[in-house]
Each structure stands twice: as structure tokens, then as C-alpha cells.
Amino acid sequence: MTETQTRPEPAALRGEPKVLKVALLGCGTVGSQVARILLEDADALAARAGARLTLAGIAVRNPDATRDVELPRELFTADAEGLIDGADLVIELMGGIEPARTLILRAVRNGASVVTGNKALLAQEGPALFEEADKNNAELSFEAAVAGAIPIIRPIRESLSGDRITRVLGIVNGTTNYILDQMDSTGAAFADALAEAQRLGYAEADPTADVEGHDAAAKAALLATLAFHTPVSLDDVRCQGIAQVTAEDIAAAKDSGLVIKLLAIAELVSVGEGGTEGRGGEGVSVRVHPTLLPREHPLSAVRGAFNAVFVEAENAGELMFYGAGAGGRPTASAVMGDLVSTARRVVAGAPGRTDTATRVLPIVGVDAVTTSYSIGLEVADQPGVLARVAAVFAEHGVSIEAMRQTIDGGVPGNGNGRAELRFVTHRASEKALAETVADIKNLDVVESVTSVLRVEGV
Amino acid sequence: MTETQTRPEPAALRGEPKVLKVALLGCGTVGSQVARILLEDADALAARAGARLTLAGIAVRNPDATRDVELPRELFTADAEGLIDGADLVIELMGGIEPARTLILRAVRNGASVVTGNKALLAQEGPALFEEADKNNAELSFEAAVAGAIPIIRPIRESLSGDRITRVLGIVNGTTNYILDQMDSTGAAFADALAEAQRLGYAEADPTADVEGHDAAAKAALLATLAFHTPVSLDDVRCQGIAQVTAEDIAAAKDSGLVIKLLAIAELVSVGEGGTEGRGGEGVSVRVHPTLLPREHPLSAVRGAFNAVFVEAENAGELMFYGAGAGGRPTASAVMGDLVSTARRVVAGAPGRTDTATRVLPIVGVDAVTTSYSIGLEVADQPGVLARVAAVFAEHGVSIEAMRQTIDGGVPGNGNGRAELRFVTHRASEKALAETVADIKNLDVVESVTSVLRVEGV
Structure with a gap:
């Protein structure tokens, strides 16, 4: 079947018993668990999906390699394209950009809905893939791409x-x-x-x-x-x-x-x-x-x-x-959730829309964001140091929420030791904070800026 | 329109611009927020749903009552049935069993999908409502019924x-x-x-x-x-x-x-x-x-x-x-999520299945469940009390994971005070635990069982 040919109506729509053929691409940690679940839980999955989800095959580079999970040898094939062309639903768990991208495009152009966990591909090629899926009335789901098993x-x-x-x-x-x-x-x-x-x-x-x-x-x-x-x-x-x-x-x-x-x-x-x-x-x-x-x-x-x-x-x-957030079984759970949900809609006859981008907002440079900093300094333990550092904060309009001083090897202010200062600021623009840190670094009483961390949730 | 009459095809399916008419039943804490969001966020909701969600009206007992949120008077009606019969989507936020049940049935028999937050009704009449919804190819969603805003x-x-x-x-x-x-x-x-x-x-x-x-x-x-x-x-x-x-x-x-x-x-x-x-x-x-x-x-x-x-x-x-888990705005968020999701599927032409009951499992009596108990006792502070209590646990095959003793008004074992004992058991059947507690209560050295609490997550 070529990419432009019309795909036959899914078996699901041709009357009982409904069967949907599932192609699995990749059989690593997650893929092998997905295959296991499809085989072991076939009856429960059929009841929930409203159609039998039959594992048509698993495309891998080397069909004879040993796997984490014992799976029938006859399921494996090196012919990913042939497998895709016979499938109603395609699961892509190969990772990486190519050949994953080309194979997903082939699947959705065939009208098959796709489930993937490939965050790298989506972060790079997402918009193009979603557009192609929508154009072909196919779904592209990716619950497994973020935070493993967590439905997010x-x-x-x-x-x-x-x-x-x-x-x-x-x-x-x-x-x-x-x-x-x-x-x-x-x-x-x-x-x-x-x-x-x-x-x-x-x-x-x-x-x-x-x-x-x-x-x-x-x-x-x-x-x-x-x-x-x-x-x-x-x-x-x-x-x-x-x-x-x-x-x-x-x-x-x-x-x-x-x-x-x-x-x-x-x-x-x-x-x-x-x-x-x-x-x-x-x-x-x-x-x-x-x-x-x-x-x-x-x-x-x-x-x-x-x-x-x-x-x-x-x-x-x-x-x-x-x-x-990771692991074969948890991530496989997310893949299976997408698969069953998609199957239900294929059975009902109308996949949902996959593209949720409805507007184009500007990406804001970090300088425009307000945040709060925790700043650690190693300073000479001399009188007047705190006043000089505080003056730099004031200059940039950054107000201090809290300060702690630790004296290292001496009593405060006797000039024979070093002191550590830790400041937490109130919210200010990232720009003002970065300039404050740069200017503090240049003070002669400051030996080093030991840490700069942002604070959230306060 | 009578309940058996066929409802005209939703506007969404008759070409651009897609419009779905939304009927709101009830205007309390949650309903008034839902109405506000529908009016205020109309453009953003239209972009996400793929159709304009027009608030056709709000059915309430007294259309002239004052509301938590200022809403146009002309939206209010006391004619819930008339409002439902002209709607593509119905939101039920009246609470209680009747007339909510009858109105939801009317809506789904019209072929309109329903969003509800009515946990009492669902816990009592859920199966019948879901069956009727499925029969009419309508959806019945209820994210707001459990844990307010939390998507569960x-x-x-x-x-x-x-x-x-x-x-x-x-x-x-x-x-x-x-x-x-x-x-x-x-x-x-x-x-x-x-x-x-x-x-x-x-x-x-x-x-x-x-x-x-x-x-x-x-x-x-x-x-x-x-x-x-x-x-x-x-x-x-x-x-x-x-x-x-x-x-x-x-x-x-x-x-x-x-x-x-x-x-x-x-x-x-x-x-x-x-x-x-x-x-x-x-x-x-x-x-x-x-x-x-x-x-x-x-x-x-x-x-x-x-x-x-x-x-x-x-x-x-x-x-x-x-x-x-509660509150007008959080719960309204859950209602709106259901509404937009349902609208997307109505636009796509095929609501999903609502009934997820695919089997009938026995409800297990509490006696068959294993759990772990924390048991507090007030006992006479005499030598040998602990041994007698411990013997009762042993009799019922319940093993003790931890015990703490607090002496009240005396030194241990001098017979002039009372002591409090707190036991935490290992997991055992609820039956064995209940029998243990009953037998302990009958010991003459036990003044009272002050608390029995179950333990989870250990």
C-alpha cells in the first residue's frame, strides 16, 4: 500500500466481532511491557475498548534479539512499513527522530491513529505531525511522553x-x-x-x-x-x-x-x-x-x-x-490508556481532534519574568560588608526578604575570618536580579558568589 | 417536543459557523460560576471546543432571585423542559434526585449530551442513566461529582x-x-x-x-x-x-x-x-x-x-x-472541562461511550477484607495486664506490630493508677480484629476500649 492510497474501513466499523489490528514499533523497556499487556490482558482490554486489540506484529531492527519479556518470535518483523500498512492503530516506541517521524507520518496518512511516547520527536516536530494527523482524521496521543504513568x-x-x-x-x-x-x-x-x-x-x-x-x-x-x-x-x-x-x-x-x-x-x-x-x-x-x-x-x-x-x-x-515518571510498566500503562481511549473513538467512528494549539503567543524572554533569588556569597568578615552588599540590592530596586550570616573561623567583625551571607529576595525581574548579582560579584569585599538559585511557591 | 421525537441534527453538523446551544439547570454556587465562564470566556472556549458554546438559558425555580454572580435577567427561565428541548448540551447542577433525574433523562432521550455534578443522583441512579444515555448516543459526564476541580x-x-x-x-x-x-x-x-x-x-x-x-x-x-x-x-x-x-x-x-x-x-x-x-x-x-x-x-x-x-x-x-475538592469556581472548572470535551466530540460527530461497567463483581463483606488496627485501651495498672491482653490477640491469630504504654497518675505496676495501652496490629482479617476487640472489651482488667482505628499505607 502506498502512502496516498485509501485505507480500507477499520474492521471495527464492518460489524461484529470488532477487531482492531495494533502495530507496535520498538520493543525496548516500554515496548516489551506494552506487548505483554496486549497479550495477557486481551479480554479485559476488549471489554473496555469495545473491540479486540490484536497485536499484529512488532517492528524491530533485529527480530532475533533477546527481549526483557518473553514474546512469541513470530510477532517480530524488520518490515515496519508493511506492518503499519496493515494496522488500525500504531504504537511508536522507538524513540529518536528518524525513522520514527517517517513511520508516524506513514501511519496517519494511512488513516491509522498513533500512540507515541517520543518526547524528543514531539518537542521538535510536534506541530507538523499533529497537522498531518488532523488532516487525515487520525489521532496522535502521547500521554507516555511526559511524566511516565502520570495522567497529565x-x-x-x-x-x-x-x-x-x-x-x-x-x-x-x-x-x-x-x-x-x-x-x-x-x-x-x-x-x-x-x-x-x-x-x-x-x-x-x-x-x-x-x-x-x-x-x-x-x-x-x-x-x-x-x-x-x-x-x-x-x-x-x-x-x-x-x-x-x-x-x-x-x-x-x-x-x-x-x-x-x-x-x-x-x-x-x-x-x-x-x-x-x-x-x-x-x-x-x-x-x-x-x-x-x-x-x-x-x-x-x-x-x-x-x-x-x-x-x-x-x-x-x-x-x-x-x-x-519512568520505568517500563508505568510508561506502558500510559501507552495502553491512550490506546484503549483511541480505540473507543475509532469504534464510535470519529477520532477526536489532536491539535490543541489555537493561538500563537509570544515566547517571553527571561528578562521579563519576575522571580525571587536565593544568593549565597563568601565575603571578607569586615565591618560594613553587609551595608555595601545591601546597597547594591537597593540600587537595582530588589528588596531583601531574608538574610543569614555564617561566620567561618572567627568571631564576627574581627577581620580575621570569612563570612558566608545568604540572601533571599522578594520577587523582582530576572533582569534586575541578574544585574544585582553581577554588581555584587564586582564588590572588592565579596570573594565569590557561591550560589544563585530561584525560589518558587512562596 | 416530546421525549420520543427525533431531535434535529446539532447545528455543529450543519456547517460553519458551528454553534452548540447550552442549557444550564440550576444557578447556585457552581452554576453561577459556570454561567459566568460561558459568558466571559466565550471566544477562548469556542477556539478549544471547535464550536461556539452559547448559553441558551438558565432554568431555576425563581428567575427573579438574586445570584452570587451578576447575570443577564433574560437568561433565566422557570421552564426547564422547554430549555432542554432546544439544547445541544445540558448542564445539570440542581442537585438532589428529582427533578434532576427526570430532566437528565429528557435531555439524553433528546440526544443531548449531559454534564452533571450530582453525585447523590449518580450513586443512586447511575446505571439507569448511563444506559439511557448510551441508547441515545448521548454522553453523560460527571467530573465535578467527585473531588471538585481534581481531574479524577x-x-x-x-x-x-x-x-x-x-x-x-x-x-x-x-x-x-x-x-x-x-x-x-x-x-x-x-x-x-x-x-x-x-x-x-x-x-x-x-x-x-x-x-x-x-x-x-x-x-x-x-x-x-x-x-x-x-x-x-x-x-x-x-x-x-x-x-x-x-x-x-x-x-x-x-x-x-x-x-x-x-x-x-x-x-x-x-x-x-x-x-x-x-x-x-x-x-x-x-x-x-x-x-x-x-x-x-x-x-x-x-x-x-x-x-x-x-x-x-x-x-x-x-x-x-x-x-x-469543592467551591464554586473549582467545581465549575471541572464542569467546563467536561463541556468542552463533550462539545469536541459532538463537533466530530460521535460522542464516546459513557458506561464503563463491563462486568459485575461481587461486593465483598467487610469480614473478608484484611486490614490493620490501632487499638487504644484504658486498663488497670496491675502486673500481668499486658500478658492477658496479648493472649487475646494471640487467640485470634492477630499479631502485634507495636505497643505503647502510658501511665496515668502513678508509677508502673504499683496498682494505684490506670494505664493506657495502644496497640498497632499486623494485617489480619477484619473479622479476627473485630472479635479480638470484642474479647478484649470483656477482660476484667480492661476498663474501656478508647479507640479503634484502621491503618493504611504501611
Whole structure:
């Protein structure tokens, strides 16, 4: 079958017994669990979907490779295109951009609805894929792409479709949350907590994508797109990882009743006439960075490798969605939820719309966002230092909410030791805060700026 | 238009511009917010729904009454039936059984999809209403019926439709959570915390439905129906309220690192040959009672009047959904999410299936459920008391996990005071635990059983 040929009407519409053929692309950690569930739970799934979901085959590079789960050899094929052309529903769990992109396009052009967990592909090619799916009356679902098993995509797209989401704060990377949680509970240094995470399989041998925040950034782009009904791509996300977070940062946060989390933050901001876009209205700011949160904030209780997404909406108020953010079985649960939901609509005869972008909002530069900073300084322990530092804050219109001083190796003010100062500011523009930090760094009484962390949820 | 007459095709299907007429029944706290949102956010809603959602009218008993929100007088009518007959979508927010039931039936027989927040009606008449909706190809949605703004119905029905939910633990009543949280944080007695809740508007003048757990029980029945794909009605729910929880219970829980929450619990249990139904297989247990939870359990962090639903599923693992459980605006958000989602499907031409009951599982009597008890006793402070009490546990095969003794007015064992004993048991059958408590009560050395609380999450 070529890409332009009309596909026969799904079996579901041709009378009882309804059968939908499912093609699975990829058979890694998640794919093998999806195959297992399709085979083991066939009867229950048929009852819930209103049609039998028959696993037609699994396309993989090497059909003879050994798998995590024991699956019949005859299901495997290297011919992904042939498998897709005979399918009513296609599950893409190969990851990466190609050949996933081409195969998904082939499926939706065939009129088959697609379920995918490929966040990298969606963050890069989402709009084009959704457009093609809509054009062909096919659905493209991707609950598994963000926060594993946690239902967050569907709640945002459907449950909150009558509300106005104003902010999304997400712990969407289990590896970094595990590392930060270990540092918080044991006082470990970053390198040691990372090594422990690697030993336990929570972090990969090359942890860059997790630790530098790139994985979280792709998810932030997807969440922002859905929450604000506007296209946001990976390039629009400002991203800072956790490699610079020190045991001292964690200890100081703890002393102040705070905890450090790597948050994906997507915010609707008002773009005044002085905004970066030069016109009034709404804009979107999307960023990933280590963030201080009060310990009583619901996100602070998210421990270990768990994920959670905190949503603020105009009418709903504060909502949080919590659960396992990764792993074969949890992520397979999300894939299966999409598959059964899509199957129900295919049985009913009309897939839903997949594209939720209904407007194009400006992406707001970080300078226009207001936030609050925690700033750690190593200073000479001399009289008058605090006054000079405070003057710099005042110059930039940044007001100080709290200050702590720790004397290292001496009594205060006798000039023979060093002191550490930690400031927490009130909310101010990112621009004013960054300029404050730059000017403080240049003071001769300041030996170094030991940490700059943003604070949320206060 | 009579109930049997065929309704004209929705405007949405007759070409651009698509318009769907919305009838609102009831204009209380939630209804007035829904009306406000429909009027204020009309453009954004139209973009998301794919059709303009026009508020055709609001049916109320007295169209001239004053409302929480200022709304155009001409929208109000006392003719609910006339309003329904001209509508594509109907929102029922009147509450109570009649006339809500008759009006919803009229709407779905007209082919109009219905959004409701009426948990009492659904817990009593759900199956009949869903059947009638399906027969007429209409949708019946009810996200607002459980846990206010929190998306929990749709995640269970759709996101988890490919998984096997094994347990649902919910804090689904804000009033009782507020009272218990006050008792926990201030040490207040139940009566004082209730009075405070009434003063602040968290509890009604007659708090019976909340305090006795009836409100939570209706929600438990709905959650169990959806989670286990089997009909569960209010009568199937065993229910115990919080009026008997004392400040001493709370303090003792705190000392042991526990917190007391009123939980709605729905569990899939295996019914062995010795089960109450006399045959093997699966059964369902649904109950509401004050429950001890470890402080590190995610539900323990749910403070004040907030709600949360904790779901355990075979593949997804542990999930939690948290947010505002009541209030006009949050609940209106849930109603609007249902409305926009339904509208999208009406625009696409095929509503989804509403009935998720695909099997009939036995309701398991509480005797067949295993749980763990915390038992408080006032005993004579004499040598040998502990041994005699412990012997009763052993007799019934209930093993003790922890014991604490507090001496009141004397040194231990000198016979001149009373002592308080608190036991926490390992999991045992509810039957064995109840018999243990009954036998302990009859011991001459036991003055009274001061508290019996169930423990979850350990």
C-alpha cells in the first residue's frame, strides 16, 4: 500500500466481532511491557475498548534479539512499513527522530491513529505531525511522553479545557529528583549522589540529558504547548541543570525550611507595552532550573525518582498530579490508556481532534519574568560588608526578604575570618536580579558568589 | 417536543459557523460560576471546543432571585423542559434526585449530551442513566461529582483504561479533612474543630452528611464503579464518620508518626473459596472510615479542605491526584472541562461511550477484607495486664506490630493508677480484629476500649 492510497474501513466499523489490528514499533523497556499487556490482558482490554486489540506484529531492527519479556518470535518483523500498512492503530516506541517521524507520518496518512511516547520527536516536530494527523482524521496521543504513568496530558487537554491554566511547575525528571533527594536526605555531594543513582540504575552511564535538564526541557515544551494552546518548541526553553548544586546549597535551603528541586516551569505572563515583544497581551515563559521550594509546598514531598506536575488554573486553583515518571510498566500503562481511549473513538467512528494549539503567543524572554533569588556569597568578615552588599540590592530596586550570616573561623567583625551571607529576595525581574548579582560579584569585599538559585511557591 | 421525537441534527453538523446551544439547570454556587465562564470566556472556549458554546438559558425555580454572580435577567427561565428541548448540551447542577433525574433523562432521550455534578443522583441512579444515555448516543459526564476541580474521573476512565486498578484511597471530603487537620495541628477537640469549620464556612450548619461520611460514601461508590468497571451503589459502601475521633487519638497517632484521615477506600480483593460469595475470583470492597496513615504517605500531606485521590494500579504503580475538592469556581472548572470535551466530540460527530461497567463483581463483606488496627485501651495498672491482653490477640491469630504504654497518675505496676495501652496490629482479617476487640472489651482488667482505628499505607 502506498502512502496516498485509501485505507480500507477499520474492521471495527464492518460489524461484529470488532477487531482492531495494533502495530507496535520498538520493543525496548516500554515496548516489551506494552506487548505483554496486549497479550495477557486481551479480554479485559476488549471489554473496555469495545473491540479486540490484536497485536499484529512488532517492528524491530533485529527480530532475533533477546527481549526483557518473553514474546512469541513470530510477532517480530524488520518490515515496519508493511506492518503499519496493515494496522488500525500504531504504537511508536522507538524513540529518536528518524525513522520514527517517517513511520508516524506513514501511519496517519494511512488513516491509522498513533500512540507515541517520543518526547524528543514531539518537542521538535510536534506541530507538523499533529497537522498531518488532523488532516487525515487520525489521532496522535502521547500521554507516555511526559511524566511516565502520570495522567497529565489528558487532564490538561480535556479536564482543564474549560479553564485558563496560568502556570505549570513540574518535577518531570526522576533521575535529577532522585539525586537532589539523596543530597537532601544524606547530605551527599552532587558527584556522590550521581554515582549512587548510576549504581542503582536511576541514572545512565552518560547522565548529561538528565543532569543538564535537556530531558526536562523537552517535557516543558510539550506541557507549555498544551497548557497555553500555543506552539512551544525545545528552542524556546531556557535550561539550567543541577550539576552546580552543592551540598552547601542544600544544607542552607534546609536551614531555611526550603528544598531544592529541578523544576520545569511554564508560565503565562502578561506582556505589557514595555515587554520584550513591544506590545501588550499575553506571553509564555518556559524554563528549567534548580528551584528552592518551601517544604510545605506539595511538590516538596515528591521524593526519590517520583515525578509530579503542579498546575495552577484560574478557576480550578492548585492541582497536582503525582506518580512514577519512568520505568517500563508505568510508561506502558500510559501507552495502553491512550490506546484503549483511541480505540473507543475509532469504534464510535470519529477520532477526536489532536491539535490543541489555537493561538500563537509570544515566547517571553527571561528578562521579563519576575522571580525571587536565593544568593549565597563568601565575603571578607569586615565591618560594613553587609551595608555595601545591601546597597547594591537597593540600587537595582530588589528588596531583601531574608538574610543569614555564617561566620567561618572567627568571631564576627574581627577581620580575621570569612563570612558566608545568604540572601533571599522578594520577587523582582530576572533582569534586575541578574544585574544585582553581577554588581555584587564586582564588590572588592565579596570573594565569590557561591550560589544563585530561584525560589518558587512562596 | 416530546421525549420520543427525533431531535434535529446539532447545528455543529450543519456547517460553519458551528454553534452548540447550552442549557444550564440550576444557578447556585457552581452554576453561577459556570454561567459566568460561558459568558466571559466565550471566544477562548469556542477556539478549544471547535464550536461556539452559547448559553441558551438558565432554568431555576425563581428567575427573579438574586445570584452570587451578576447575570443577564433574560437568561433565566422557570421552564426547564422547554430549555432542554432546544439544547445541544445540558448542564445539570440542581442537585438532589428529582427533578434532576427526570430532566437528565429528557435531555439524553433528546440526544443531548449531559454534564452533571450530582453525585447523590449518580450513586443512586447511575446505571439507569448511563444506559439511557448510551441508547441515545448521548454522553453523560460527571467530573465535578467527585473531588471538585481534581481531574479524577477522566484519568480513571481513560488514562488508566489500559491498566488494572487494584485500590483507590481518597480524601474526598474537604470538611472532614479540614476538621482532622485542625485537630492535628492545634490539638483541638472534635467539637471545637467542627465549630471553627462552621465559622469559616467549611462545614454546614447541619454537618451530618460530611461528618458521618455519607458524602464521601457516595463518591466512594462512584470511584469504585469506575475503577473496577462494575456497578457499585451507595448501599454497598460501609461507612463510619469522624465524630468519634478524639484529641487523644490524634495525639497518639502523632507520637507514632501517623496522621488520621477520613478515607474513601475501594479495593479489588480476591474472593477465595472461603470468601463470602462462596466462590473464587475477584470481588470489591468499598468503605469509608477514619484511617491512620504514615506521615510520609503522600495523602498525609493533604492539608485543610484540599482533596486527593491515591490510585494503585498494576502497571502504573502509585498515582495521586490533588486539588480543591469543592467551591464554586473549582467545581465549575471541572464542569467546563467536561463541556468542552463533550462539545469536541459532538463537533466530530460521535460522542464516546459513557458506561464503563463491563462486568459485575461481587461486593465483598467487610469480614473478608484484611486490614490493620490501632487499638487504644484504658486498663488497670496491675502486673500481668499486658500478658492477658496479648493472649487475646494471640487467640485470634492477630499479631502485634507495636505497643505503647502510658501511665496515668502513678508509677508502673504499683496498682494505684490506670494505664493506657495502644496497640498497632499486623494485617489480619477484619473479622479476627473485630472479635479480638470484642474479647478484649470483656477482660476484667480492661476498663474501656478508647479507640479503634484502621491503618493504611504501611
